[in-house]
Amino acid sequence: MTAHSACAVHVEDLTVAYGSTVVLDAVNLRIPEGAVVALVGENGVGKSTLLRCVAGLQEPSAGAVTVFSTTPGRGVEFWRQVATTVESPSWYQGLTVREHLDLVRVANGGDPNDGHIDVVCDLLGLTGLADSLPLTLSSGQRQRFLLTATFVRPSRLLILDEPEQRLDTGIKAAIVAHLRAYVASGGTLVMASHDEDFWQSVGATAIAFDRPEGRP
Template sequence: MSVDTETDTAVKATGLTVTYGSTTVLDSLDLRVPAGAALALTGENGVGKSTLLRCITGLQEPSGGTVVVFGETPGRGVAFWRQVATTVESPSWYHGLTVREHLDLVRVANGGDPGDGLIDEISALLGIAGLADSLPLTLSSGQRQRFLLAATFVRPSRLLVLDEPEQRLDTAVKRALAAHLRGYLAAGGTLLIASHDEQFWRSVGATEVLLSRPEG
C-alpha cells in the first residue's frame, strides 16, 4: 500500500528482514501504513505477524532493512511513546497497585486527567469496571487482556499497534472493542493489528495484509 507523500505515512518498513539463526521469519518485507488507515496483518502462526509488530514498535531490532514511524526511528525516546500505544508486549505491573490505580497512573503519566471520565468509560466498555480494586496478578487471562487494552486506550496516541486484541474476549466485548476502534479511526488515529479473527478485523474496517512464510 502506498501514498503520495511521506507526510501521509504513519509507518514505513523497507526491506525488513528478521532471522533467528538459520530461520528467516521476515524476508525483505515492504509495508506502508497511511496515516488514518487501519491494516490487519493476517496469516497462519509463525509467519511473522508479531515479529513485524515488535519491529514497528522498536521492541525488536530487525536483521536488515529499516522501519520509520511518523518519520522517526521507532522506540528511541519519550516522543515516540507519546504517539504510539501498543499491546505487543505486556508491561510489568506494580504488585501493590490495583487495576484502577494502574489506569490512573498511565493516564497521569501521559498528561491526562484521571478524573475526566475516560477511565470509567473505557473500563465499562471492556467490562472491567467491577475489577477496579483488584490486583493485576489476581486476574484471569481474559480479564488481564481487557486490562491491558484499557491501559493502552486511556493514554493518548496517534497509532495503535495491537497484537490479536480480540483474543480471549467474548462476543459482546469484541463488538464494543470494534466500535471503539472505529471511533479511534474516525478521530484521525491509525491502526495496525495482527488478527486471526476475520469477522473482527472486517468489523473494524481494516484492510488485510496477508503474510506468508518466506520461500526457501
C-alpha cells in the first residue's frame, strides 16, 4: 500500500440507522487497490452492514460509498469487477453444483472450460460434490460452494463475510493461499472475520469496530 495507490473503496461519513438504532456512525475508510483489510470486532458492531454498503446491497442513511470511483451495486460493469459472499444467492433447484459454477463463470465473462473451475473445486474439496444439488449440501459444504462460486468469477474486488466460518483447518489453509495469490495478482480484499489467525495469515490489516457511542 503506497500513498499514491488508486482507491478501490472510499467510505465517507457513512451512517446506517434502523429507526433510532444507529449501527454505523460517520464511518470513514479508504482502501487502496491491492490492499487486504479485515473488519474485526464482536457480533453486532456493523461489520456486515458496512460490507453490504460496499457491495451496494444496503442503502446508507447518510454519507457515501464509492467503489472504483463509482456508486456500488449499479450496473453490469460493477458486478463484473466485484464478487461477494455478503448475501447468499438463490440457487436454481434443477442445477447441480457444477452447472451453477459454469453458469456463474460464463455470466461474468469467464470461460467455464478453461480449467479454473476445476482448480478452485479441487482447492475447496468440492470436486466430489459436482453432481450434487445445492439443497442437499451440509452447512459446511454450502459454505465451500458459496466461496467456490465467488472465487470462479473474474473480479478486482472480493468482499467476504466471515469466509472462515464452518471450515476445517485444511480448507482454511487452502483459502489463505488462494486469497494471498488473488491479492498478489492485483486484487483487493475486504472481509469481516472473527478468526485472528486466519486474517493474519492472509496478510490483512485489521480495522477494529465498536458499537456507536450510546448504543447498548
